[in-house]
Amino acid sequence: MxxxxxxxxxxxxxxxxxxxxxxxxxxxxxxxxxxxxxxxxxxxxxxxxxxxxxxxxxxxxxxxxxxxxxxxxxxxxxxxxxxxxxxxxxxxxxxxxxxxxxxxxxxxxxxxxxxxxxxxxxxxxxxxxxxxxxxxxxxxIKRKMEHADRLSILGEITAGMAHELNTPLANILGFSELLKTRITNDPQANRDLDKIINSAIFSREVVKKLMFFACEMPQQMDVVDIVPIVSDAFNLMQPSLKGKKIDGKLSFSKEGIFLKVDAIQLTQVIFNLMLNAIYFAPLKSVLNIMITENENNVEVAIKDQGPGIDAEIINKIFQPFYSTKPIGEGAGLGLSVVHGIVKSHKGSIKYLPNKPKGAIFVVQFPK
Missing domain, CATH: 3.30.450.40 (GAF domain)
Incomplete structure (x- = not known):
């Protein structure tokens, strides 16, 4: 074949x-x-x-x-x-x-x-x-536009809420304090009034954060030495640090660091980031705040030794009303307010994991 x-x-x-x-x-x-x-x-x-x-x-x-x-x-x-x-x-x-x-x-x-x-x-x-x-x-781009649109609507809603809540809160606080001056022989009533007053003050702070978030509080930008501003904010947080026996350490790269900022809003940034760090930091841990001036920016780094942030929620932490704290202990506005203030200063904020454990928030303000 x-x-x-x-x-x-x-x-x-x-x-x-x-x-x-x-x-x-x-x-x-x-x-x-x-x-x-x-x-x-x-x-x-x-x-x-x-x-x-x-x-x-x-x-x-x-x-x-x-x-x-x-x-x-x-x-x-x-x-x-x-x-x-x-x-x-x-x-x-x-x-x-x-x-x-x-x-x-x-x-x-x-x-x-x-x-x-x-x-x-x-x-x-x-x-x-x-x-x-x-x-x-x-x-x-579509997701960013949708997100921006939601934030714009949310900003209008929160601004309206803040204005509506301010008047009744002022009334609650004022009348409670007035009532407290009249009641002198009833310790239980005084304790109850103290609770009302403290709750009203807490609610007023939430409203203030809402107004920051909604950009209802005008900025006053000036070139200032931020060393005393940050130092004052740090000193005001000492009772909270001592309450958890946290060793707070503040350091500056030089004696005078000048930056064009809104001093009140910078204080708000330091307060909110420190409050978060203190809340999650364990007893007898260390909290470091480092202010460093570089050629093009000023960097604020706050490091704690808490549990850190899970990778799956990192993208959510700057969203308004998102909180990892138990219900009643946080409004979910702290980091969103910080994010808004930093962005309004044309700066940036990012989260980094601390080693061996904890969280680092790094804020950069352009010079």
Whole structure:
């Protein structure tokens, strides 16, 4: 029985059909791609490439980008490769290579048509990644706009709430203090009035934070030496530090640090960050406040030794009314107020984990 010999023309035609089939399948994958299932689509493209090669049973594909590292099953340790780059917005972000195992193949086993095909597929993958990046950017902008819109509405609501609450709170506080002066022989009534007065004062502070958040309190920006401002705020917090036997340490990089700020709002930032740190810090721990002047900014770093913040809620801590404290112990406005004040000063605030445990809040004010 004679052996079947495939003529060169037939072989080239068969390879050409495989290449065209690969291009058709890859195009179908890209057209129907779900951007949330990008890895699945890329794996499909790799399988199409694998089938298109002359020795497809021994061919393997590797796709590497700045976001993905994918290989076909059984990828050889030693291989000869045909490689082409992936570009996104004219920037190289990775490559695709098709390989044969070294023990059975050489570089010459790759066809010129396969090199052209690989280059074309890399171009298509780059276009796909570009479209995904554009969509991701559009989604991010949309979320930011929705968030800004919600904050704007929330600011209007909170401003109205603050104005509405101020009058009844002032009445409660005033009449309670007046009533206390009239009652002199009833200790229990005096204790009850003290509770009413303290609750009214607490509520007034919440209203003040609401007004800060809603930007209802006008800024008075002046170039001032922040060393005495921060020192005064730190000293006012000494009773709270002593109450938990916390060793508070305040340091400055130099004696006079001048910055254009609203002094009252800077005090509010220090108060809120210290109150948070003291609340979460364990007994007999250390709380460090470091003020450092650099060439372009002034940095305020507050470090505590508390439990720190879980990674899954870091993005929420500056949102208004979000609190990790038990109900009744926090309004969830402290960090959002700080965030608003810092942003209004064109500064930045970020959270870092303390080592070995605790939280660090770093505020930077531009000079």
């Amino acid at each position: 004679s052996k079947l010999v495939i003529k060169p023309a037939e072989e080239r035609l068969r390879e050409r059909i495989k290449e065209l089939t690969c291009m058709y399948e890859v195009t179908s994958i890209i057209v129907n791609c779900d951007y949330d299932q990008m890895e699945y689509a890329l794996k499909g493209i790799m399988r199409c490439l694998q089938k298109a090669w002359k020795h497809n049973k021994d061919a393997h594909v590797e796709l590497i980008t700045d976001q993905y590292t994918l290989r076909t099953i059984g990828f050889p340790d030693q291989s000869v490769a045909l490689k082409s780059s992936i570009e996104v917005f004219n920037k190289k972000v990775g490559n695709i290579q098709v390989v044969y195992p070294t023990k059975s193949y050489a570089k010459s086993d790759f066809l010129l048509e396969e090199k052209k095909l690989l280059k074309t597929i890399c171009l298509e993958v780059g276009n796909l990644l570009e479209r995904k990046q554009i969509k991701d950017n559009e989604d991010l």
